[in-house]
Amino acid sequence: MIKLSAREISLIVNGSLHGDENLMVTNPPVFDSRKAKAGSIFLALVGENTDGHKFSADAFANGAVLALTTQVIDQPCVVVSNVMQAVADLAKFVRVQLTNLTVIGITGSQGKTTTKDLLNYILSSVGETVAPVGSFNNELGVPLTILECNESTKYCIVEMGARHVGDISALCEIARPDIGAVLKVGNAHIGEFGSREAIAQAKSELVTSLVNGGTAILGTYDQYTPAMRVADGVAVLTFGERSDCNVRAADVEIREGRPHFDLVTKSGRAAVGMRLVGLHQIPNALAAAAISSALGLSVDQIAGALSMAELASKWRMEIFELDGKLMINDSYNANPESMAAALRTLALFAQERGGSSWAVLGKMHELGATENSDHAAIGELVSDLAIDHLVTVSMPAYGQGVPRDSETKVHELLQKDLVVKLLNQMQSGDVLLVKASRAEHFEEIAQEVAANWQTEARKKDDE
DSSP, X not given: OOOEEHHHHHHHTTOEEESOTTOEEOSOOBSSGGGOOTTOEEEOOBOSSOBGGGGHHHHHHTTOOEEEESXXXXXXXXXXXXXXXXXXXXXXXXXXXXXXXXXXEEEOSSOHXXXXXXXXXXXXXXXXEEOOSSSOOSTTHHHHHHHTOOTTOOEEEEEOOOSSTTHXXXXXXXXXXXEEEEOOOOSTTHHHHSSHHHXXXXXXXXXHTOOTTOEEEEEXXXXXXXXXXXXXTOEEEXXXXXXXXXXXXXXXXXXXXXXXXXXXXXXXXXEEEOSSOSTTHHHHHHHHHHHHHHTTOOHHHHHHHHHHOOOOSTTSSEEEEETTEEEEEOOSOOOHHHHHHHHHHHHHHHHHHOSOEEEEEOOOOSOGGGHHHHHHHHHHHHHHTTOSEEXXXXXXXXXXXXXXXXXXXXXXXXXXXXXXXXXXXXXXXXXXXXXXXXGGOTHHHHHHXXXXXXXXXXXXXXX
């Protein structure tokens, strides 16, 4: 964050200052009092279950020098009517001051966080880069990411999520992106938007916000994204696996579940061997490559970084292997597209290892009227991929899609502990996928399974 006095901040957010106007803020805002450090601002957010004002003393004990509040507290504060709006106003001001900063916005129905992680890895090798940890992509996450930047920051990567038309436009007013990347228009949140056309409209807000000199990065994995229009003076780069894409993947292979391909850009061709698992990582890599290419990086720089990058965000295609058994923990979130991609990865791993495949699947949320048919379609895909075991938790619609004559064995369970118990049947060579929407907390299953495998390994070592 750039250095600002308490008085300057009060003027920027149109608040009432209570305390020394010469206090200097030198670190970004925090809303968790435990993460406050010397010179930071504490945000006293009020939610359904917590009131940040109650933790202000703890924040100041940890080094905070100023708080944004909606009421006067015992510590130096700027009182505003809405803390979230004040943070947005502060981020808008800071963004305008950082004239040498390049902001990259990323949106799409799937792949935002992985693309962000890959791009962060690439750009960090050539300049100071700020990117959020995890999926911090809303009206709080975007301004806080901007406020992490200072005069020495070269690149800032912001994820932009949406649940309504207009959400991304509001985020763009804060971040003012120079480059906007739309990965794919899928079915995520279709229950809230009502149609893919509405989702496409919301995602397109990122590229329509770009001004003269900006660059739109468009995926070619659905019918809507490549057709998005941009303003005059905005360059367009497409990415995908078609021959007419500006940035593309050629000679694609999967080795041990990991993509290998030749990256082709206008500056040349270079081999990429990814450490991330799954064929669906190729679009994410190509999006990061297209953005990096637009920023002037060479194909060799980009390919080298993509071949070294590891996932920075948890519970996304994490691999855990012990005593010949392998688990793919992809429990962070799920929609029909990401579920299908993860299942194909499971099938590839099982084919290579020769053991049985186990798909432990939970509910995909926010699908609206198509919920049952979408889950049934995934069940049908499980059968088509010849996955040996489909384990469902309180979601029988998956099993309804499995044909009666299928060789896939369906286990319909109601509790997670029963799943963990069932998975004790796994043998060396078997592969397990754990996946559901975030609200299902399937990371608990993955953690319990990993703990059980470790206990079994210790027992063997003691024998």
